[in-house]
Amino acid sequence: MNTDPRPDRLDELLALEATQGLNPGEVTELDALLAALPNEDPDSLERAAAAIHLALSGPPEPLPAHLAERLELAAAAFIPAAPAPARPSRSRPAWAIWAGWAVAACLAGVLVYTQWPEDLAGKRDRLVKDAVAKAEKFAGEKAGATGEVVWSAAKQEGYLEVRGLPPLDPTREQYQLWIVDGGRAKKEPVDGGVFDVQPDGTILVRVRNPIPVKDAKAFAVTKETVGGVVVSDGPMLLVLTPKQG
16 A cells, blocks of 8 residues: 555645646745656646646637737736746646646636626716716617717726627627717827627727827717728718717
8 A cells, every 4th residue: 555645745736736836835845756756747737737628618719809908907817926936857838838828818708707897887887976087978879779988088088888789700890989089180080999799789898099089079880890990981880979968
């Protein structure tokens, strides 16, 4: 009967390394165990974790554009604040590094999908109640689709909510928001960012104006290629004008 506890501890440390990483003390302990047990395969659990992830994840799908920024911030939370000590004897293979990022991205994606709408709704409500922001409302309706924008010129902050827009193929098309700025010498509208709608045709997104908007007169929604365009030739699916009252 094998009473040597070292193999069990080795398996435990390898499992931790494959799923969440090790602290410096655990790294030192793992190196010592690997030196004492040269016949053990140090990468077996990482390969298993990667295989399980690939089997469950299926073909990769594009992430909706309106989640991109939050995904970056959420994914960053899964990266250790400081790198673990270098271990020349155990460099991680490329597939293992990819698997770690993929798992982090999946977890971050779950975080984004579960928190994003509520977070934005709260920010929009606070903007409406902010006396300094002096937020204005814009609304419009066309062919069964409706939209509303809350916009603050003072804070250069705004939120678009739409309902009734048909979902698009995210590999080919996206909706794009435009801002008609009466304070610009150029007549072209300002890009307000691209977005995708949920299966029920709704979405709440933040306005992403790359330049300051001096005097918002209206907002419009068009359908464009993935990533958006600089100048739109497409028809306006929604036009949102100042809402009275």
